[in-house]
Amino acid sequence: xxxxxxxxxxxxxxxxxxxxxxxxxxxxxxxxxxxxxxxxxxxxxxxxxxxxxxxxxxxxxxxxxxxxxxxxxxxxxxxxxxxxxxxxxxxxxxxxxxxxxxxxxxxxxxxxxxxxxxxxxxxxxxxxxxxxxxxxxxxxxxxxxxxxxxxxxxxxxxxxxxxxxxxxxxxxxxxxxxxxxxxxxxxxxxxxxxxxxxxxxxxxxxxxxxxxxxxxxxxxxxxxxxxxxxxxxxxxxxxxxxxxxxxxxxxxxxxxxxxxxxxxxxxxxxxxxxxxxxxxxxxxxxxxxxxxxxxxxxxxxxxxxxxxxxxxxxxxxxxxxxxxxxxxxxxxxxxxxxxxxxxxxxxxxxxxxxxxxxxxxxxxxxxxxxxxxxxxxxxxxxxxxxxxxxxxxxxxxxxxxxxxxxxxxxxxxxxxxxxxxxxxxxxxxxxxxxxxxxxxxxxxxxxxxxxxxxxxxxxxxxxxxxxxxxxxxxxxxxxxxxxxxxxxxxxxxxxxxxxxxxxxxxxxxxxxxxxxxxxxxxxxxxxxxxxxxxxxxxxxxxxxxxxxxxxxxxxxxxxxxxxxxxxxxxxxxxxxxxxxxxxxxxxxxxxxxxxxxxxxxxxxxxxxxxxxxxxxxxxxxxxxxxxxxxxxxxxxxxxxxxxxxxxxxxxxxxxxxxxxxxxxxxxxxxxxxxxxxxxxxxxxxxxxxxxxxxxxxxxxxxxxxxxxxxxx
Numbered sequence: 001x002x003x004x005x006x007x008x009x010x011x012x013x014x015x016x017x018x019x020x021x022x023x024x025x026x027x028x029x030x031x032x033x034x035x036x037x038x039x040x041x042x043x044x045x046x047x048x049x050x051x052x053x054x055x056x057x058x059x060x061x062x063x064x065x066x067x068x069x070x071x072x073x074x075x076x077x078x079x080x081x082x083x084x085x086x087x088x089x090x091x092x093x094x095x096x097x098x099x100x101x102x103x104x105x106x107x108x109x110x111x112x113x114x115x116x117x118x119x120x121x122x123x124x125x126x127x128x129x130x131x132x133x134x135x136x137x138x139x140x141x142x143x144x145x146x147x148x149x150x151x152x153x154x155x156x157x158x159x160x161x162x163x164x165x166x167x168x169x170x171x172x173x174x175x176x177x178x179x180x181x182x183x184x185x186x187x188x189x190x191x192x193x194x195x196x197x198x199x200x201x202x203x204x205x206x207x208x209x210x211x212x213x214x215x216x217x218x219x220x221x222x223x224x225x226x227x228x229x230x231x232x233x234x235x236x237x238x239x240x241x242x243x244x245x246x247x248x249x250x251x252x253x254x255x256x257x258x259x260x261x262x263x264x265x266x267x268x269x270x271x272x273x274x275x276x277x278x279x280x281x282x283x284x285x286x287x288x289x290x291x292x293x294x295x296x297x298x299x300x301x302x303x304x305x306x307x308x309x310x311x312x313x314x315x316x317x318x319x320x321x322x323x324x325x326x327x328x329x330x331x332x333x334x335x336x337x338x339x340x341x342x343x344x345x346x347x348x349x350x351x352x353x354x355x356x357x358x359x360x361x362x363x364x365x366x367x368x369x370x371x372x373x374x375x376x377x378x379x380x381x382x383x384x385x386x387x388x389x390x391x392x393x394x395x396x397x398x399x400x401x402x403x404x405x406x407x408x409x410x411x412x413x414x415x416x417x418x419x420x421x422x423x424x425x426x427x428x429x430x431x432x433x434x435x436x437x438x439x440x441x442x443x444x445x446x447x448x449x450x451x452x453x454x455x456x457x458x459x460x461x462x463x464x465x466x467x468x469x470x471x472x473x474x475x476x477x478x479x480x481x482x483x484x485x486x487x488x489x490x491x492x493x494x495x496x497x498x499x500x501x502x503x504x505x506x507x508x509x510x511x512x513x514x515x516x517x518x519x520x521x522x523x524x525x526x527x528x529x530x531x532x533x534x535x536x537x538x539x540x541x542x543x544x545x546x547x548x549x550x551x552x553x554x555x556x557x558x559x560x561x562x563x564x565x566x567x568x569x570x571x572x573x574x575x576x577x578x579x580x581x582x583x584x585x586x587x588x589x590x591x592x593x594x595x596x597x598x599x600x601x602x603x604x605x606x607x608x609x610x611x612x613x614x615x616x617x618x619x620x621x622x623x624x625x626x627x628x629x630x631x632x633x634x635x636x637x638x639x640x641x642x643x644x645x646x647x648x649x650x651x652x653x654x655x656x657x658x659x660x661x662x663x664x665x666x667x668x669x670x671x672x673x674x675x676x677x678x679x680x681x682x683x684x685x686x687x688x689x690x691x692x693x694x695x696x697x698x699x700x701x702x703x704x705x706x707x708x709x710x711x712x
Contacts, residue, residue: 046130047222052523054120056243059521060230061117064237069457069514069529070570072237074114083110085567086125086232090132092166095180096139099170101131117233122226129225133217139177140214143185147207151199153186155631161187162626186629194634195346209310216318223247234526239566240516244525248317262324263331263351265291272312273298273336274319278431278484281385282360289688290349293484294338294560297323298346301332308334308348325353339555339617339645361386363404365411367418368699379699380415380423382408387433387441387488404433405440412444412473422476422702426695428506432487439464442495444472445502450578451495453534454515461534461575476706477502480698481548483556486510487533493546494535500582503593503705504546505698507554511563513542514570532570538577543569549590550597550701552694553611557618589708596704597697605655606693612648656689 064072072078083106091097105128109116116125161183162168171177185206192202223245230243264283267274273296279286300322301308311319323331331353336346365382384404393401408425415423432438435452442451443466450465479493479502490509497504515531533541543563556562563569601607620641628634646664653660 047126047220047225049120049122049126049226050222050523053222053226054122056226056521056523057117057120057122057230060233060243060526061114063519063521063526063528064234064241067457067519067528067530068237068241069531070237074117076111076114078236079109079111079113082113082232082236085236086128086229088166089228089232090129094165094168094170095177095184096132096135097170098135098174098177099172101135102170105131113233122229125229126222126225129228133220136217137214139181140210140217142178143181143210144207144214146185147203147210151185151189151203151206153189155186155190155193155629155634157186157629158633159183159629160626161629163624183629187627190629190631190634194631194638205310209312212310213313216315236568238514238529238568238570239563240512240514240527241529242527244527246524248524262353263291264354264356265323267297267316267320267323269316270296274311274314274316276338279429280356281429281431282362283356284351284354287360288349288351290351291333291335292338293556296336296338297333298336299334301334301348303330304332304350306332308332327354329353339613361388361404362402363407363411365415367415367420368696370699370703372703377703378418378420379702380411380418380420381426381695381699382411382415382423383426384408384430384441386430387435387437387492389434389437391434403440404437405444408441409444409472416473420475422478422699422706423473424478424480424695424698424702426480426698427485427489427493428480428482428691428694429484430486430489431484431510432489432512435464435488435491438488438491438495439466441492442466443468445474445477445496446499446583447471449499449580450536452491453536453538453575453578454531455534455575456531463578476702476710478698478702478705479504480694481506481509481546483507483510483554483558483561485546486512487541490541490546491533491535494537494539494541497546497549498535498537499580500584500586502584503550503586503701504548505550505701506548506552506694507556508547508551508558508562509541509545510561511541511543511545511569513540513545513563513572529570534575536578536580538574540572540574543572549586550594552697553607553614555610555614555617555690557621559621584709586705586709589705592708593701593704597701600700601697604693604697605652606689607697608655609648609652610690610693613645616644616648652689 061074065074086109087097087102105124108124109128113125116122171180188206188209189202192205193199197205227243227245227248234241234243263285264280265285266277266280268277269275276285276291276293276295276297278293279291285291297319298312299308299310300319302325309322311322323333325331329352330350332348332350334346334348363382363384365380368379368381370377370379387404389403390398390401394403412423439451446466448466448469450463452464453461454464455461477496479496481489481493481504485493485506486509490512493504493509496502513533514529515533516527517530519526519528535541545562559565628637642664646661649664650660
């Protein structure tokens, strides 16, 4: 039986979901373009809500009210939030609709969306979308008319363009929107010009961009409109509750079976851009090492010489369709690196599409050797990309089915034969997976006991854990986590920390502590938050995640990635703790361990870079609220930012004896080519220098812990 079938047949056991459910909700139907209108709306063919959609709306209302984990009240206050969220989905940059448009629909919708859902009375909802679409079409036609006449920007103005207008007021007049769009168009042209394109190339690129948006918006149908509205409805409750249209449900099933042929990256919207939310462990993109979370994709090309299609402003599901393709084919992506605040600096990367197989996510291990006090010591490192299980083989009763626990057990046996002095379990980037695997994996390191509490929507608490006596490994243990470690990873790390079984190292985890089930509707499906995870200590993993015992600086910004960055995330809370034993007391040694850690990384080039780059990225994000429309000033600002980033990178490279870079943009390519200059017995081809530095330091900390807790 497939995982999807298992979810539907066993709703109470619906905790066995794949890793992508641990990520931020991806709203595939959100329109990404930002625009406004030139004249009053003209009547065009209007999609109408169908009887199936009316029925589905009522079913969603019942599901939210009676089936959601939270005490959902579909009242005036909820309606007000949802109305605002619908506007945010349609016009996040306040660049299409006018103040009078919003006010016209405020009275019939603002406090009445609960009735709209229950009654299936979707006419006004569709009419508001229609007004938005008319405004957008008129604005795109206005832009294309200007492009037809040719652009003659001198780029010598002293004006600036606000980057994010989500908190701005709605404009009252078309002339005000014209002024805004003059700036937006000038900024788009300047960005392309600064990237080295000629005036003609700039005009051609912009024409392609806006003609594509106009063509796509004119293909809008009733399912698109209903999907956007339902996204506003469900996400007003929590970020992981989601309506899936019949088309999205089919795509969901494909992903659940992990048979999707593509690059192995989860995407989400980010203003006009499509952003990499995370990489599928063992997928083509992760293996190639050319993409990172928060990278923005601005163009997609097929094969080695195919035309690059500009995807700025393109809706998410259309971008996904461009990137998806048959196994063995090549896709080219023009990418703005995550750490870049300058949208003119991009790189084209090539990825060969493939199918993500279970074996690609298998646990693997290596042994690191260190010389301390004249003695050789060895630390085993086990990488666990996901909490996976071959559900079909398991359901069929195959005694040799593959799972993360079974594969980790094999790696532990190999490491024990090599007499390692400790084991580091690397869960960085592990978005979770099967709950049963989190339980059984903890069981390798404890002698039976609880691992997690699950409270359902009715307030009942079920306790899950390891029921088998004995432990496979009882030696020194450390667990590495980062901001992308989610759900099952957080359950495992939290249990190890609560039991005192080992150290947790890295950065705060994602904070995904909720459980979703998939319910069929008469039209589409709803992914509904039904339960919440709690550690055996009683603390929820929701929102706050797991806080490491020793914290590493992170380039993954917690304000942009993680549960706390998502709107309407459910709160952190506690339940009663359960009885459990302590296998050790790592907290006794934390002060000493942290002091030794600080001393070691004080002059470590990679950790120094990590700390300074994280701080620089935060400062730049806070400072870059607008961009100059003056070419000379814009170039100065770009050069200053890049000079700071290049200086940091070259300081690191100089200390490691690596070749210095002439341009900071070259750094990403060098990461793929180099192993970071660490000793030969501590390198692997696919690790980048920062990742490797964290692994080595985690092993050092574990050896310190072994020395302090098990003195000879």
